[in-house]
Amino acid sequence: MSSVAGPRLSALRFPATPTTPTPDGQRAALLADPGFGRVFSDHVAVASWSAERGWHDDAVRGAEPLVLHPAAAVLHYAQEIFEGLKAYRQPDGSVALFRPDLNAARFARSARRLSLPELPPEDFLTAVTELVRLDAAWVPDPPATLYLRPYTVATEAFLGVRPATEARFAVLASPAGPYFSGREVGLTLWIDPELSRAAPGGTGDAKCGGNYAAGLAAQAVAREHACDQVLFLDAVAHRWLEESGTMNVLLVTADGELVTPPLGTILDGVTRRSVLEIAAGHGLTPVERPVSVEELREGARTGAITEVFAAGTAAVISPIVRFREPAGEFTVGGGEPGPRTLALRAELVDLQFGRVPDPRGWRVPVV
Numbered sequence: 001m002s003s004v005a006g007p008r009l010s011a012l013r014f015p016a017t018p019t020t021p022t023p024d025g026q027r028a029a030l031l032a033d034p035g036f037g038r039v040f041s042d043h044v045a046v047a048s049w050s051a052e053r054g055w056h057d058d059a060v061r062g063a064e065p066l067v068l069h070p071a072a073a074v075l076h077y078a079q080e081i082f083e084g085l086k087a088y089r090q091p092d093g094s095v096a097l098f099r100p101d102l103n104a105a106r107f108a109r110s111a112r113r114l115s116l117p118e119l120p121p122e123d124f125l126t127a128v129t130e131l132v133r134l135d136a137a138w139v140p141d142p143p144a145t146l147y148l149r150p151y152t153v154a155t156e157a158f159l160g161v162r163p164a165t166e167a168r169f170a171v172l173a174s175p176a177g178p179y180f181s182g183r184e185v186g187l188t189l190w191i192d193p194e195l196s197r198a199a200p201g202g203t204g205d206a207k208c209g210g211n212y213a214a215g216l217a218a219q220a221v222a223r224e225h226a227c228d229q230v231l232f233l234d235a236v237a238h239r240w241l242e243e244s245g246t247m248n249v250l251l252v253t254a255d256g257e258l259v260t261p262p263l264g265t266i267l268d269g270v271t272r273r274s275v276l277e278i279a280a281g282h283g284l285t286p287v288e289r290p291v292s293v294e295e296l297r298e299g300a301r302t303g304a305i306t307e308v309f310a311a312g313t314a315a316v317i318s319p320i321v322r323f324r325e326p327a328g329e330f331t332v333g334g335g336e337p338g339p340r341t342l343a344l345r346a347e348l349v350d351l352q353f354g355r356v357p358d359p360r361g362w363r364v365p366v367v
């Protein structure tokens with residue numbers, strides 16, 4: 001795969017052109033109960049790319065409808081990538097990002113896989129930072145956050161199948177309510193017997209829209225079985241655990257291991273990585289190895305597997321307490337969220353919201 005980033009003269013600055021802000025009272029009302037992905041801040045960071053000019057026209061400006069030619073490549077061949085990260089209000093009122101360098105690097109990897117222009121990681125960080133600075137008033141108080149959605153779409157109007165020569169990058173900011181409210185109950189996952197998310201050699205390790213479109217049918221089947229999410233198995237043997245729809249999956253064993261499927265056809269999650277890195281502090285040994293559905297079923301029955309949880313930016317860590325499959329269902333850890341899961345989540349959330357020291361330098365202040 002070759003990079004199609006084109007000529008590059010200087011780093012992008014994303015200069016701000018502020019628009020009339022939403023009145024304070026209206027913003028406060030929206031921030032009181034934003035839900036997820038429905039409310040948007042006043043501005044967007046944008047940049048355009050063409051094969052001749054490289055990246056140009058970078059700015060942070062008022063959010064406006066995106067005008068595309070009906071032949072724009074993204075509409076036909078799904079040449080699109082995105083990211084998801086959050087800005088966290090800190091105890092002193094400042095705002096920090098959490099390991100945004102990992103999102104920036106993953107965005108560049110996804111671009112290479114989808115033959116889109118690579119946005120240099122430093123430009124990705126500038127775009128996100130400048131947007132959060134201008135829309136800092138949109139960062140809610142904990143436990144809510146400002147969810148950030150960078151994406152690149154192929155905009156060239158051309159119906160042939162080849163990498164587009166024009167693309168647009170943008171970052172949206174959307175205040176997001178706490179994922180958890182009220183009593184902790186734990187998720188039920190549907191182990192789908194036939195639908196797969198990703199195959200070896202495919203795009204499973206890229207964050208591209210097509211992966212999610214392909215996962216919607218399995219998600220619908222999960223809902224029909226009264227499950228919260230799907231647990232995808234590998235596409236070849238239909239035997240090995242991969243990940244959930246928008247989260248990586250990790251297991252705690254009775255002998256103190258934190259086991260998770262290896263990278264390859266799954267997303268290299270920032271939360272997954274972070275949990276593996278803090279595991280030792282919780283008396284757990286991180287292990288990346290294949291886990292079969294038989295091992296999961298049997299381990300849940302015998303108690304060799306004591307806890308299972310999902311990890312991702314949106315929900316941080318969600319306990320998984322039950323699995324359903326065509327043959328029946330089984331629970332893990334007596335159907336209750338486990339102590340290791342809750343302790344790992346507490347540490348991560350405290351790190352993100354600046355409530356504990358940050359020895360690894362994961363918090364990046366922006367305001």
Ligand SMILES: Cc1ncc(COP(=O)(O)O)c(C=O)c1O
Nearest residue numbers: 246247248267269270271312313
């Ligand atoms: C398919 C998939 N797996 C895993 C994750 C978790 O990744 P992260 O922790 O970087 O949010 C996500 C969310 O981005 C996802 O969409």
